[in-house]
Each structure stands twice: as C-alpha cells, then as structure tokens.
Amino acid sequence: MSETATDASSDKMRQVFHWRNGVAWLVLAFALLVQLALLHHLERKEERAALKQFDLLVQTTTETIRKRMVDHEQILLGAAGMFDGSDEVTRDQWRNYNERLQLSERYPGIQGVGFAKTVPQAELATHVQSVRAEGLSDYDVAPPGNRDLYTPIVYLEPFNERNRAAFGYDMFAEPIRRQAMLTAAETGETQITGKVTLRQEIYREVQAGILMYAPLYTPGEPLDTPAQRLDALYGFVFSPFRLDDLMRGILGVNANLNLHIYAGESESVEQMLYASREGEATEEPKYSQVAKLQLYGQTWTLRLESRPAFDQFFHSNKSLIVGLGTGLSALLFFLTLSLSMRRSRAESLAQQMTEHILENKRALQLSEERLSLALKGSNDGLWDLNLDIGTFYASPRAWHMLGYRPGELSSDLKLWERVMVAEDLPKARAQLARTMLSKVDHFTAELRLQHKSGKVTPVLVRGYIQRDRSGQPLRISGTSMDLTEHKRIEQMKDEFVSTVSHELRTPLTSISGALGLITAGALGESPPAIQQMLEIAHRNSLRLGYLINDLLDMEKITAGKMTFDMREHSLRRLLDEALISNQAFAAHYGVNCILREPANVNVWVDGLRLQQVLTNFLSNAIKYTPEGGEVTLHCSQPDGGHVRISVTDQGPGIPPTFQTRVFEKFAQADASDSRQKGGTGLGLAITKEFIERMGGRVGFDTAEGNGTTFWCELPIVETATLTPDQGQPRLLVIEDEPDTGRLLHLMLRDAGYAVDRVQSLHAARGKLAGTRYEAMTLDMHLPDGSGRDLIDEVRNNLDTRNLPIIVISAASQFDRHPDDRNIAWLHKPISAAQLLIALTDSLESNRHPS
Template identity: 45%
Template sequence: MPESSATSSLSPGRAIVSRKNSIAWFVAALALLATVLFWQYQSEREQEAASREFTLLTDDIAVAIRKRMLNHEQILLGGAGLMDASGRVSRVEWRVMVERLRLSENYPGILGVGYAQAVAPEGLEEFEERVRAEGFPDFQVHPVGPRPFYTSILFLEPFRDRNLAAFGYDMFSEPVRRAAMQAAAESGHTRMTGPVRLLQETHGEVQAGILMYTPIYHRGAPLDTPAQRQRALRGFVYSPYRMGDLLEGILGSRTPGVRYRITDTEAGLDFPQLYSDLIPDSAEATHQRTLDIHLYGRNWRLEFASTPSFERTSGPSPWVLLLGLASALLLFALASMLVLRREQAERIAHQMTRRLRASNEALRQSEERKRLALQGSNDGWWDVDLQTWHFLASDRAWEMIGYPPQDAAQSLHRWQSVLAPQARHQLISALRGVIQSQQGTFAEETRLTHQTGHSIPVLLRGIVQRDEAGKALRASGTMQDLTEAKRVEQLKSQFVSTVSHELRTPLTSISGALAIVNSGSLGPVPEAMQRMLEIAQDNSQRLNLLINDLLDMEKLAAGKMQFEMRPCPLTELIDEALTANQAFAASRDVSLQRQGDSACWVRVDSMRLHQILNNYLSNAIKFSPAGSVVTVETERDGDRVTISVIDQGEGIPLAFQEQIFSKFAQADSSDRRQQAGTGLGLAITRELAQQMDGEVGFSSLPGHGAIFWLRLPVEAAEEQPADAPDDGAERTVLVVDDDPMIAEFVALVVRRAGYIPTTATSVAQARSCLQGHSYTALLTDLRLQDGHGLTLIRDLRADPASEALPILVLSAYCEEGQRLLQNGSEDSALAWLDKPVDEKKLVSVLEELVARCRATAG
C-alpha cells in the first residue's frame, strides 16, 4: 500500500502522533520555550512595578493623613478666629458655626469641635453658676477636687450622643492631655496629644483617641514669651478623634492591598499604638515599608505591609502562559493541517456547524430579551400604517388611559380623540412636520385624556420607515407614562426653592457680619485673622450666587420671574457690564474692551440683560489666560443687533458643546476642577434671552477660544429724561430689620453710597424715627419682631406726608414680595430685593428708586 494511503487510513489521534506530524511538534516546542522565557522576563518587570506602586500608595496614605490633619487645624483656627473676633461667643453661635462646617460630610472621623475655657480656682464657683444658669442645673467641672488650674469643656458640637460625656470635663487634670495643652499655650501654636482613652468611649469597641488643641488668648495681652502667653491664656479650641473612625474618614478606600500600623514614638508611653490592622502573616509580606511623620509636636511611625491580594495582582498575568499555550496549540494545529488536511477540514466543518447553531440560538434569545425588556419597562408600544391610517397599540398603551385592550387595528381618528384638547394641535403639527421631512426618529411630549377625564403626560418616541424615494410608509414606537416623573420634578423644584429660601436669612447675617468685620468698622482686623475672614466672605458670596442661580432657574421654570421691559440704550448697558466686571478681570490679569457700533436701543429688562452679559463676561474672564483680552463686539443687521463676547481661552471641548446651555452642565465636572460654578449660568442666560424675545448661541474651536453671542431686536430710540437736579439736601435713609447685624450691614452699604443711615429693629422703633424725621427712603424687612412690614407700608401710604416715600423691601420670603409688588403695581415708589442682597445691586436699585420718585414728583 502506498505511504500516502497508509497515512490517510490512520485515525486522527494516531495521525497527530505519527512521524509525518513531527514538524508540528517541533514548532509547538519552540513556541512553548519562547513563552517560558517571556514569562520569566515579565515576572521581573511586574515585581519592579509592584514595588513602585507600593511606594506610591504608601506615600499617598501618609500625604492624605498629613493633609487631613492640616484641614482639621484650619477648622480649629476658624473657631479660634470666631472667639478672637467676638468678646463672648454664645452656645448658639458656636453650634451654628460647627453646623456650617458639615463635619460628618466633609470631615468624617472627627467627633466634634469644642471650646475649653481656662478657669482660675477663685473663679470656679462663679463659672459653674453661670453655666447652670444657661439651662444645665447639674453642671459641675469634673473630676471634682482642688487644683491650681482648670480648663472646663464649655462647648462641644455636635452636643449629643458620645459628646455629652465630655461636657464640663477638666482636660488639664489628665497628664497626657495636660502636656499637649501646656505646649500649645506656651508656644502659641496647635499641638496634639499622644494616645489617650476618650471620655466619648461610652459604648461599642474602644479605640485609641487623640485630641488637637489651638490656644486662645485675651485680646491686647502681651504674647512675646511663654510666660506671657501662659498668663494671657483664655482657653482652647479643640477636637477629639477616635483614631479608627478618623483614619476610615481620611483614607476610606485608598488602602486596597495595604495593611498598616500607626504608633506614637515618644518614649515612656504605656500604649503607643494608635491604630493597626496588621495580622501575624503581615511580618512575612513581600513589600514592607516604614515612614515617620511629625504632626503638631508628635512623631508618628507608619508601618506598611502588602496583603496577599496585592501580591497576587502584582505578579505576571496568567494570560501570558495561556496565550503562549494557545499560540503553541494554534501553530501546532496549522502545521498539522498541512499533514492532516482532510481530517482537519472535516473537524472545522463540524465546528462551523455548531457555531451556526449557537448563533441562531443567541439570535432567538436576543429577540426574547427585547420582548421581555419592553414588558419590564412598563411602556406601551404603537404602530401606524401611514398608507391606510390604521392604528395598533399594545395592551399597556390602552391601559395607561383607562381603556380595555383593543385586539384589532383601529382608525387613527380613534386615538386622536383621546389627545388632550390643549395638546392636540401641537402634537399633530409636530408629527406632520416629521413625516413631511426626512427625519427618521422623533420624541414628543404630549397629554392624553384618561377615560375618567383627567389628563396624563406621556412621552411618544418613534421611528419612521420610508421607501427608497423617501416616502413615509409606517411609524412605530413606544409610549411612556410621565406622571410620576412630572411629580418628582415638581417636588424637586419645590424642594430647591424652599431650601434656597431658608438659606437666605442666615446667609445675609453671615455675609453682613463678615463685611462689617473686614471693612474695619469694628476696629482693625488682626493680621492673623485677615486671610481666614476673607476666605469666609468669598465663600459666602459664592453661596449667595449659587442660591440666586437656583432661585432664578426655579422662577423661570415656573414662569414666576417678573420682567420690566422698556427701551434702553445698548451702549450704556454694555459699558455698565464692562465696568462691573473690571475688578474681576484685573484680578485675573485680563483686559476688557468694546468694539463695533452699539449706538442703538433695545427693549429689554436692563437688570436681566446685565445678568446675561455678566454671565458671558465672567465665564470669558475665568477661562482666559493671563495677559489676554476679552472683547465685547456689537454688529447690527437690519432690525436685529448681535452682542458677542470673545475670549482667547482654550475653547470648548467638542464632546461638551451639545449640552453647554443645559442645566448643571460643566465641561469639567470633577471634584478637582479649576473653575468653580453651579453649571446654571448659561441655562439661565438662554431662558432670560428667550423671555426678552432674544436668541443665544456660541461658536468655538478647541484651542482657539470661544464666542458667545446674544441677538436682540432693535427698538426705536427714546428721548432720555433730564437728570433730576441735585438739591443739595442730605440723603438720609431708615433701615429696619429685626436682625441688628443685617441692619448694620445694610447701613454700612448705603453709608458708602453717600447716604446717612438710621437703623431700627422693630415696627415701634421705625414709627418713632419716622415721626421725628423726614427720610429720603425707607429700607425694611417684612418679618419684624412686633409686627409685619406690610402693615408699616400701608400706614405710610395712607399718610399724605409719606405716600410718595421711596420704599425698598429687603426680605428672604420671595412669595410675599411677589404678592406685595402685584398688589402695589401702581406704586412707582416701591421696589423689592431678595435676601441675601448684593452690595452693588442694593445701591443700584436704591438709586434708581430714588431717582424715579424724584422724576415723578417733578
């Protein structure tokens, strides 16, 4: 028998191991040898990479601990600044300050922020009596007993749960705490204790604890030497920490694959360990490292060890061996095919048959999944034959509107009859436009009438099938019930509005207090506090902008925003916007300029147009590099004028351009973005422009800056009224607010504007001031201690002597203000501003109100 015939007669198994197939075995052996060599090389590289990764990870842990402790020191310095700024801080003020810090959200692991007051032995009894008079009849400094010096915990917020055990405790009575407090008092700097057992360990697992102290001294006392600082000591702002909770709050999920132990290295400690999650096997870990860090007078040693899971992931991937083996097998198979062509061809044919069957089964399962997904979504489906106008809908679609399922196709007119009357024309027009155009898909919101008579909001999504000529043949799609979505959206809007309004009054107090302190009206601000107070004022202003954006968005969505439309000269409006943003541009080393012909009039609400231009300009300035120029260019085209704000920044990323005018849209939405903001500015800009019959848009190429434009209709010019003559009389105003701090802040603002203010905190005081003096204007809140501001306004309008007195209402209750303006719409001497008020806006509205009243009187 010929050799070829003998080979072909062999079974596949015997053919593979026959001498004819030796070349395939040789190729497979070479492939396996190459795989083993590459595996060894990859193992060495992975070990080096794992060592570098372990070093970076442990460095990151140490940096995170140091950074968080620095943040905690800033909290204590903020509390110390409050104590230094105020002669006496009340318990309520301390609680408000700590609540604003949102410790559980921003600084997890901290038990609270407290204040321990230094008490001399001779003043101990008086101190205890004073605290008892605050509503703590059982208060007593503990531990009880005579000592040469006491430091009783007076404030500790949040004042609940574990922290109640520390109230009144004399921390100076315990040696470890005393050592840290003595070091802080003598040095004038923040100091930290060694490991102690906290009084808060009242239940649960006991953790090692530490405390951080910042000393506070009596104002004006000499502080040059440790002895002088000890004598001038007023108390300590401090925070207690449970080390396990603190480290969990600092590191969280930053330590996958790493176990660590933290010990205090000071000699003589009975229990130097602060925290450890090491296990006995950690001593055998492949990667180990020790770091020493110095924090506020303490030396901490951080010992790290890798975990088995880290070491497993740091090894070479088993896929290397698997791929090498697969490659060897593939090469073996290809080589074997040269010898075993017939057998291999049959085997491949069988494999292809199995794959085809598997593919058909996968297709069937895919269709089944689509059907189940549609059922699970609780949406209905519908189909319209555009040739016969027959309509077919699913059982769920009919169920949404309260009708029994319809098995047979219905006339389209039957379905049109359930459209809500007010939505019918709009939907039919929109669908007609889709059918007549070449558009393939559509999505339209509409309302359907339920069988019981009420309307239901729905979202119709569909696709249009066309023939080769583009003629629409069929439309199919789904119908989604939006009732719950609309309800949730309304609740969300109401929630945002309510929360924002409730923030206005305390924010006004905070902003006013900071403005008064920073202005120097209460005396020179200590240099050590200046930066902290400036940071606090800047952030209160940022919060003010956030609340205003949220309320503007809510008012626009609800159609409650009032617009005072009148013709205005465009040049003046642009110049005012440039002037208002000049200081911000200078702080960023950016120049502002105006180009083009803006000598025309536009019919707008000047305040809202300022808001649009300010949004454009502030965005352009924020994203412009130092030394660049932001240009405001105007171009008139017939009866429309276009205002463009042009910057030289990095431009807008292409992926973000489609959503730039959407709510809360930001190109960089990460926590580490360089430019802060709410993402509402451009969404508000678009809504404001549409309300004033305008359009907005932009153009940008990444890396080549951006152009944001506003297009408005041109209005016929009006003659400007002559300026009211200055009669030289004193401009006096009466400021009425039940919060003395807010009243003082408003008085400070109007005093800077050239007015002479008088303040009152009640209706009775206001009436007394009005009886003995004639004022240029009245600035009043609505909710007062002994009455309502509306009553005072009505009484003034009923008196001929004050019926034309300019009145500016300042209040955080927007609904009351809207009703007031509606009821007094014919009263040109009445205006309204929401709290918290902006200084420039307050002066601008007051000047405009006074000028309008003078022009009316003239």
C-alpha cells in the first residue's frame, strides 16, 4: 500500500509540472510580477504622500512661527500705544497692562515686556536718582562707563528673579542689541536681534536668546527721515525670548519633526538658536528641508527633518501587501491549475473565447471604418482629452485644419490654450470652467484658433463629457469643424445686405419725401383715385424704410459696431416718452395705449436704444390687438435689484410651434405670402441684442387666444446712499451689485465708519470731487467702465493721490501695475474681518508711510 500511495503521489506531482499546465505557472509568475509592480506603485504613492505631508508640516511650522512673532509684535505695539496715548506711563500701569496680557499662560516663551528709556550722558545721574526715588534703591545703569547715549531697562514685567537681573541694563552697550535698536529707531519698524545671551540667564541651563524692539518717539517731533527719527527717539518697548521655551510654546512636542533654527543665512553651529532634540540622531532622516524665514530685519535658516515615527507611518503596510499578494497569487495559481487539468473543457472554452475575440475585432474594425468614412465625409477633425491620465489625441484632419502635421506640436491638456487667439483665452477659460462645473454632457462652442501661418481660423467645437458618479469630468471627446468658408459666405451676405441697405436709403428718402409732400397736398389736390394710389405708395415706402433701418441695425450689431451711450435715466420719464411717441400709431389702428404702475426708479441704459425697444414692443402689441382693444405698459420688481417693463396686448397669442423662434432674425409667426401684419422679422431680434448689451434680459408670456406679454428686465441704479456725518471717518463704497453694496455698507457702518455708496464711475467721480474720504472700496467691473481707469484718475489727482483703495473683485487675477501704491486687493467673497483688517492696514500705512 505504501508503494501504491507513493506512486499516486508521484503521478500527481508529474501532472502538476506537466507542460500542459504551463498556463498555471505563467499565471503564478504574472501574478507575482503584478504584485511586485503594485508594491512598487504603492511605495511610490506612499513616497509622494510622505513628501506632500512633509512639505505641509514644513509650511505649517514656518507659518506658525511667523504668526506667533506677529502676535508678539502686536503686544509691543499695544504697549507702545500706552505711551502714545498719555504723557507718562507709571510703573503700576505697566504692571497692570502686563498682568492683563497673561503672558505665561497665553504666550509661553516670552520672558516679559519691558521699556528701555533713552538717556543722554548729561542726564544719567538725574535718571538714576529719579528711579531710586521710586523705592528701587539698588537701581543702577550697567555696564558702567562713559557713552553718548544710554538705553537702560526701566520697566520689565513680570518683575521676577530672572528679569531683575536685567533691570538697569544698557542694551546699547552690546553690539548685536545696539544694531537692532538703531535699525528700529531709524526705520520706525519693529526689529529683532541676532543670537544673544540674555541677562536673564542666571541659572545653569542657558538658552539662546533674541530680543524684539519697537521704537517710541517724542510726540509732536518730525519723523520723516532717519535722522529726525533718531533725534525724536524716546525709548523702546521690547521683549526678550528664550528660544527653547519660545519654540516649545509655539510648536509643542512634535513626534514627526526635528527642527533646527540658525540665525543668518548659513547653518553655523555658533549661530544655532534652537534644536528640537539633543544628541546625535540614531539614523539619517528620510526627509529634510531647509527654509528661510524673514522676520523683522533678520533671516532665520530652518532645517526641518523627519523623525522615525513620521517615516514609519507612510511605510507600514508593506508586509500586509506582500502577504495578501502572495496568497492571491497562490489562489490564482491553484484555480488556473484546476482549470488546466480539465483539458477538453479548457480547449472548448479557449475556442469560444477566440471566436468571440475575433468577432469583436471584426466589429471594432467595421466601427472604426464607418467612423473614418463619416469623418472624411464631414471633413471634421476628431479629438479626445483623457483628464484621468492627462493625455490628448487629435486626428490628422484636426491638425491639418491649423496647418500642422500630426504630432508637430507637443500634445498635452493645455494644447488648446496655446493654439487659441490670446485675447479670447480668458473668456474661453471661464466658459470651460462653467461647463465643467455644470451637469451638462454635451456642449458646442465657436472658437478662434491660431493657424500656423498666423491667420485666425474660426472653428466650431462639439464635445461630449464623460463623468464619474459624482459628476466630475473624466474624459472629453468631440469634433472640430473649420468655419472659414462658412464665415466668408456669412460676411459676403452681411456685406451685401449692408451695401444694398445703404444704397437704397438715398433714393428711398427722395421717394418717401416726394410722396409725403404730394399726399399732404403741397402740390395741390389730386383726383381721389390717384390720391388713394399715392397714399398706398407712401405707406409702403415708409415700410421699406423701416426694413432698411432694421437691416442696418442688425448689420451693426453683427459687426460689433453698435455703440451705446450709457447714462442714468428716470424710467418713468422714458416710459412716458415711449407712450407719447406711439400714440399716433395706436390711433391709426384704433387701439388705446395706457401706462399702469410706473416704477419710480432710475436705470443705467442708452435712452435712445431703450426707446427703440419699447417702440418694438408697443408697435407689435398694437398691430396684434383688435380695433377698440387696449395695450398696457406696466412695471414690476421681481427682486430688489431689477425692474421688469412689460407690454401686454389682447391679440391671439403666439402659436406653440413658433415660440422657440420668437427672437430669431427674420422670424414671423405668419410667414405666408399673404400675411396680414407687416414687419421685417428683425425687431425682436434687435430688441434682444439691445437689452442684453445693456445688462438685462428679455422674454414673453403667452397663452394662445388670450394675448401676449413681452417684457424686459433691467438693473436698477440705486441712488447714492449717504450716511449722516457724526464725526466718524467717511468712506466711499463703489459697487454696482446691489446686494454686495448693501453688505459692504453694513460691515463698515457697524465698524464705526460713515459710508457713502454709489454704483457707477460717473457717480463716484461726482462724490470724490465734492467730498473728502479717508478710503474707498472699488469693484473693478462697473457698468460704465473699468475700475482701473478710476484708480489712475485718483492717483493723478493731487487731492486724492494718497487715498487708500480696497479693490474687491471676483476676478481670478488682478491687473496690478508696478507703481500701484496703498492698494489692498481682495477676492470675492470676503468676510467682515478681511475687509476691516485690510482697511485698518491701509489707513495705518497712509498715516505712517515707511
């Protein structure tokens, strides 16, 4: 039995290693290779994640240090404010101020806040006697010696044992402290020293130290030049820092990061300020970085290194992946081996799969052939952007369209930006961003691309966006069509219409004028039959004139030559004028026109163009209202920032089949040769263009058999908002969007400012000419021009050239000029804190220019 069992076992082993099971062994080898590739990919991914996290730690650490030093500067500036606000600060007041700061709890590492007074040599003895008279009998200025100027420490809180050791110390006597103090005095700005040993180091554990100085000046003295500031120097408020205590207070205990700080540009051991660990490292750090930190006149060199805990966090799953991968490889091997041993079934399955693959291949080839023929027939180019893997493909036709050979330009996701006309790029980017953020799957856009020869090629781009389940775009594919010939034909058509229209106006003017004189009886009475024919001719010559005028307007709009004289108008006055000018036309048709609920608001429009819009609405309504009927002109306000002007008729309504084409060129509901109502079919198309160019929109409401209401909406111009003068600083808010303007007004009013608010450059110029403002906020895109123009005007005016300006805009990038000064730039949306900080900084900078 043992021999039989041994033979059976040998047979099974031979079957396992038989050549027919080579697929199973190949699967095992492939699975192991895939495992190695996945492991390599995981390591690379972990490495990238570790580098990104380490960079974030470095950035967070440096910004935390910078912010804490800024907080310490604010403490000194607050202390300096005590001296600026009173003739004398007593020792008790100084002690109370520092107790309220709670430095040891809130800002660990700071040794205190002190005051050092400048004492000329001639006044030294008097100074020492005055301090001793306060009950500090052991006070003296150290170190002894004759010097032109002394800066002894007079106040230093908390007045503990360490700080008593520095009491009376003349910091001007030490070169490093003296350099920082002189720089602070000459510039008027806060400075810190290089590495020093503090006088407070009276125990064995000595730490590297620095001091921060803010200068104080005698009130009323001129401070325009460094020499004047030195002459007016009264003293310094300062803080000493022990660097080990300071950094522990700022950073705490960080198990992931080692930090070394050096004073200066190099990593000199003599200039080391701080080290987050003692002794030599047990192993080399995996990640390290050197950063430069500019702080109050000093450069700190920071070396940041990762600790083992950080390194291990990103490389802890390798053994688990290896175990899972090995188990999965073994599982695949045995599964494939089991299938391989069933020879007949495996061969049958392989044959079926082969046939299926061949069928799919033939279907794919047929599909590709059909697609190729379709593209050749349409003469369109094919393109494909794979956002997931960052690749771009364009068919040969797409390249030839722009004069390039396939592959002549490097293909990447930004290729479309490089071939686009530069001036169209911002608008195209914004349109693409809106399309990507929306939920649409298909889009069409007309772009102007740069041909290799330098000419501009108009291209119609159609695309399909493939998205994931969350709606994020993964892939964009589509076609591109060369519109050069189409544009040429369209231009020929427009030029033909323009030429014919202009050439017809001269003879038509003579014909209409002559017929008007004859029908009015200027040449005597005509026989009734002839008079009737002349009136028909005159009436139709006028209709032809209206047609030519509409054609010329549409040609100007299409060519971009239509100009608008935008001004602030009373809407009530414009509505009254429109009604009066159309009364005669209404009387001819026996229709009554009335104005109801006129809005007492102002709008920013071209008055003549709006009159043309209202005439189009009214004339259409009059023509379609039966005799004896009524046409109503009325207003409403759908929201606080817009007014809707509506014209309602009593006509038959618009057929559903025509409603989608109402605002198209040459569109008429009755297009038959025998239509009853005259017209060019251009009036509503022109109306839509005019209203949209003036920042509004148009539309209509209709029910077949129950009349139609055509309407347009325009933004309301709010009257300048004035705040009563109660002695507060007065600011000017320039913002055309009503809700944003009201929000800025409330933010600034609640902060204690008097605020005037306007919505246009025209109104802003008027306010600036007649009122003195401390600062102004400005939106760069206004209805009557660019905020950039106003900035240039303000800076060129002697009265306002130093006026602080807070630019608040939704633009992704600001148009900054090298000579811009005292301008803060804020991106919408903003918070009240951002606005007030920027305003405070600008006002302070204007009061104390550096």
